Amino acid sequence: MTIRLYDTSARQIRDFTPLTPGCVSIYLCGATVQAAPHIGHIRSGLNFDIMRRWFAYRGYDVTFIRNVTDIDDKIIAKGKDQGRPWWSIGYENERAFNSGYDALGCLPPTYEPRATGHVPEMIEMMRGLIERGHAYEADGSVYFDVRSFPGYLELSNQDIDDLRQPAEDGITGKRDPRDFAMWKATKPGEPDWETPWGRGRPGWHLECSAMAHKYLGSAFDIHGGGLDLIFPHHENEIAQAKAYGDEFAKYWVHNAWVTMAGEKMSKSLGNSVLVSEMVKNWRPIVLRYYLGTPHYRSMIEYSEESLREAESAFARIEGFVQRATEKAGTAVAPATEVPPAFAEAMDDDLGVPHALAIIHTTVRQGNSALAADDKDEAIARLAEVRAMLGVLGLDPLDPQWAEESGGGEELHGVVDTLVRLVLQQRESARERKDWTSADAIRDQLNQSGLVIEDSPDGPRWTLGNR
Numbered sequence: 001m002t003i004r005l006y007d008t009s010a011r012q013i014r015d016f017t018p019l020t021p022g023c024v025s026i027y028l029c030g031a032t033v034q035a036a037p038h039i040g041h042i043r044s045g046l047n048f049d050i051m052r053r054w055f056a057y058r059g060y061d062v063t064f065i066r067n068v069t070d071i072d073d074k075i076i077a078k079g080k081d082q083g084r085p086w087w088s089i090g091y092e093n094e095r096a097f098n099s100g101y102d103a104l105g106c107l108p109p110t111y112e113p114r115a116t117g118h119v120p121e122m123i124e125m126m127r128g129l130i131e132r133g134h135a136y137e138a139d140g141s142v143y144f145d146v147r148s149f150p151g152y153l154e155l156s157n158q159d160i161d162d163l164r165q166p167a168e169d170g171i172t173g174k175r176d177p178r179d180f181a182m183w184k185a186t187k188p189g190e191p192d193w194e195t196p197w198g199r200g201r202p203g204w205h206l207e208c209s210a211m212a213h214k215y216l217g218s219a220f221d222i223h224g225g226g227l228d229l230i231f232p233h234h235e236n237e238i239a240q241a242k243a244y245g246d247e248f249a250k251y252w253v254h255n256a257w258v259t260m261a262g263e264k265m266s267k268s269l270g271n272s273v274l275v276s277e278m279v280k281n282w283r284p285i286v287l288r289y290y291l292g293t294p295h296y297r298s299m300i301e302y303s304e305e306s307l308r309e310a311e312s313a314f315a316r317i318e319g320f321v322q323r324a325t326e327k328a329g330t331a332v333a334p335a336t337e338v339p340p341a342f343a344e345a346m347d348d349d350l351g352v353p354h355a356l357a358i359i360h361t362t363v364r365q366g367n368s369a370l371a372a373d374d375k376d377e378a379i380a381r382l383a384e385v386r387a388m389l390g391v392l393g394l395d396p397l398d399p400q401w402a403e404e405s406g407g408g409e410e411l412h413g414v415v416d417t418l419v420r421l422v423l424q425q426r427e428s429a430r431e432r433k434d435w436t437s438a439d440a441i442r443d444q445l446n447q448s449g450l451v452i453e454d455s456p457d458g459p460r461w462t463l464g465n466r
Helices: 039-057 073-082 086-103 115-131 206-216 227-244 275-281 284-292 304-328 340-347 352-371 375-392 408-431 435-447
Strands: 004-007 012-015 023-032 061-069 135-138 141-144 180-185 200-202 219-226 248-255 258-260 450-455 458-463
Touching (some): 039 061, 039 219, 039 275, 039 375, 061 086, 073 086, 086 275, 115 135, 115 141, 115 180, 115 200, 115 206, 180 227, 206 219, 206 227, 206 248, 219 227, 275 284, 284 304, 304 352, 304 375, 304 458, 340 352, 352 375, 408 435
Parallel strands (some): 023 219, 219 248
Antiparallel strands (some): 004 012, 135 141, 141 180, 180 200, 450 458
16 A cells, blocks of 8 residues: 655655554644635645545554644734724634534644744744845845755745745835745734844745744645645745755645636635635535535636536435435445455545445445345445545535534434425425426425435435535
8 A cells, every 4th residue: 555645846646654563643833823724724734634534544644734824914904994903813713624624624733833932943943044044134024045955946946046036015125025034023003023133023935934844844645735835935934944944845736726717716806715604504514515525736616516516416326325324224334445446546646536436336236235235235335335435525415514504413303304394395286297286396405405205115305515
């Protein structure tokens, strides 16, 4: 068994060899908490949640770090605009991000450090970089000298002579316009911390280099994040960490975006779809299926139609799980091992689409067994399906999803009784061959967010688009 991952720095799929046998260390660039999360933000967390689950399934001891950037220019600006403390903006949105991760079934990270909690580590790194000739102070700010680091831009494969760093407001004293700020000198009304070079606050990139060093050491296995972070953020992280003396990340893994009309989903473009609104209209497990089952390196073009397709596809899986569980007459535990074809797909750069095809094939086999009244075969397929879904965080029988409808078992029982009364009316219409009335009842139930499925044992209902 060898897990293989696409390494952005190597521009090819590589066999994964951990630095420490049996262990894997992952650093994921998490939220910059200037606004509530849209589904593009949460996709990254989902993709790396699936990676983490697969490593754990394969027997690795996983250390998973996902940071929080709780101070930056936009957070400070929003605080001023709204007349609120900057930290209240960050904390409110940090809670919104965690609610989104939780709602979509992401496991909590091993540690979730905040940038503002690691200023001493940043100061220590800047001191070392200045001593080594890779950084300098000017007008109270500290800059990284990009030409002092020969490997700069190897990740994004750019030419330094063509480089233009993103604009940084109020930045003065750079020796080269391509140099970037690790620390920004204090401004009136902004938060600041004391340093040997005067009071100021962190630049965006320094925090991740410092926190990765603290929690994972001078070398770790995997650094992850969205494609948009390759430059400048990850390039600048690499420069700081390696110039400081760290080996830093051995593999670089990047997930693609969620797009809308071909554009990256973002607050600034006004095309974002907030997670808090999505979970009011769609079951969270369906959102997880929608965001987590495309390959992590493939773009997802958002549309209501594609969400409905995901809902229907998951309903076929969930319907089999429910029918087979009823047939078994008792809870059926997931199999101890996933089918070999599923494992092969996941080992190959987390090939979730191919793995999902194995799930659907197994579901069809299980449905055939149910139709043939082959209880043992149906139970065997159910155990395999639950094992595969569990790896993807999509097992509908997992306690994570048991109460997702918001009403618990008592409310479910009440709804079940009422729906069955309506379904009896539909069955009576069908017996009279009054197809118009029968179809109208079914359509009304569908419009209410219920999916009606006819089976040899009678009609069944499940929650659909709420």
